Amino acid sequence: MRVFVRLALRRLLVLPVMLLGVSMLVFVVLQFSPNDPAYNALGVGASAEARAAYAAEHGLDQPLPVQYVRFLGQLLQGDLGMTAPPATPVSERIADAFPLTLQLTLLGMGGAIVFALAMGLAGALWRDRWPDQVTRVVSIACIALPPFWLAILLIQQFSLGLGLFPTGGYVPPEDSIWKWLVALTLPAASVAVPIGAQLSRLVRTSMVEELDRDYVRTATGNGLPRWLVLRGALRNALITPMTVLGWRFGYAMGGAVVIETIFNLPGMGQLLLIGVTNGDVALVQGAVLTVAIALLVVNLVIDLLYVVVNPRIREV
Template identity: 45%
Template sequence: MVRYVFQRLWQSALTLLLVSMVVFAGVRALPGDPATVMAGEQADPAAIAAVRAELGLDRALPVQYLEFVKHAATGDLGRSIRTGTPVRHLIGATLPVTLQLALYAMVIAVLLGVTGGVIAAVYRGRWPEWLVNGISLVGLSVPTFWLGLLAVLYLAVGLGLFPASGYVSPFEHPLRGLYYLTLPAVILGVTHAAALQRQTRSSMVETLSADFVRTARAKGLGPGAVILRYALRNSLIVVTTVIGLQLGLLIAGTVVTERIFGLPGIGKLTLDSVFTRDYPVIQAVVLVVATSYIVINLLVDVLYTVIDPRVRVSGRAQ
């Protein structure tokens, strides 16, 4: 177990190093000059050159990259060009909002997706499967932004069931905070539940036809025990993989939803930074989101060994 975790750790560290290179090169390839943005379009060349020297943009790119990695390793992600605020403070204020929304949406997606997948697999070829598959097809086909706009128009403005925008921290006011996050979380959760339902159904159909499931039924176990203790548990490897991927996508893909519902999350921070060409913030946000994705995948890989003892942790198939 320790060897497996150590192996995955260094692989994740190598992936993160490659991601940092891509992020650094990608931000440098964006149009515009940070020094010109910071000094102002009407500034004279001497002022722009002074700003470039202050930001370290007059150095060679390898030197800039090494400085970026050194500071990032210590938690120093630079300062916002637009406000002068340390970037880590901006991310620290917005990332929790996105994480709360993503986790809430993932809970909804798991409840709907796994339940729907089990129903579709158990009632294969009958009307419950057709109904669940039809609903998931709608969830996969309809864009999230359109669902969000409809939800705001009818459920928030029309019926007044939910607030149309705004945010309250669940840590300060738990019930009120969940109330404000419910509608955007449902919109995101429904979309991701559709993909999770498809994968759960596919895995469950294969597992239900396995020999050990037939043996369990022959021993006289009830349908509930067979489905939950045998079929679903042995399908959790695929389901866990999908959940990990979907959670990473949720953290990275809440930009539109946060914009629609006025949530002060990392998606809104990203859009504002792109519009104002705040390159240090863009660079830091992409790096933090990529790190989150890598950490989630690492946790999923470790979780495999808990869910299914047949998974070998030596890194080789036995």
């Protein structure tokens, strides 16, 4: 428990510095956007004087460091600015869209973990036999599938072909858990399969290495139950896949943003598409910053899970 608390304190102390760096990076990159916030806010017919007045009112004529300090102050107050007309707080738009993206990402990662464990353990326990060969071929084929193409194939087969799932749309879980799950099954599968295939190879390799270690042979020779030996080996084998799991979460969230557009889901993907299409810098800036912060928090959680999986870890 002491190690867990010490690790959590270390990560929490570093987190504000990382958040500051992310906010600075997002702010600077979007300053190179050719879109004029004053033009977007006031419309096509706005005069040069009106745009200059808008820029002065919102500090857009100030030096970049001054604009960033102002942006950071607003950010600390939870103010991400206003969208282009119709003017709506960016924080409200994100509050409506982000839960769906998070739901899709978590479902996709859950499916990926189940897929990876099933395929990886089958390959490790029957290595160099036909189950191992089958899982290898399936995993390589799934890794080669782009998520957006897999989404289109799933729609053609299971929606248009068999009619088992809708082609798009979203039902909130508070309205119907079953309809919510049905609506997100194909999008989650599109996210889960490529990531699960990648993780399955890591699970298989790590598990094979653990099964070849002396402590496994000793425990087996002493008559310990097979399931108990495998549980201990799996716990040690999960360290490397968990490291990659944090990186893959970012990939899953980015993939979810693309998948949302294909399935017409009102998440962060649709929000970013609207922001880019309309040249709405504030909306794009808020959406990108929200996703980046979410990824930092997830990586913090993954770091803390190291100790839960393997208490012997002392240095991180």
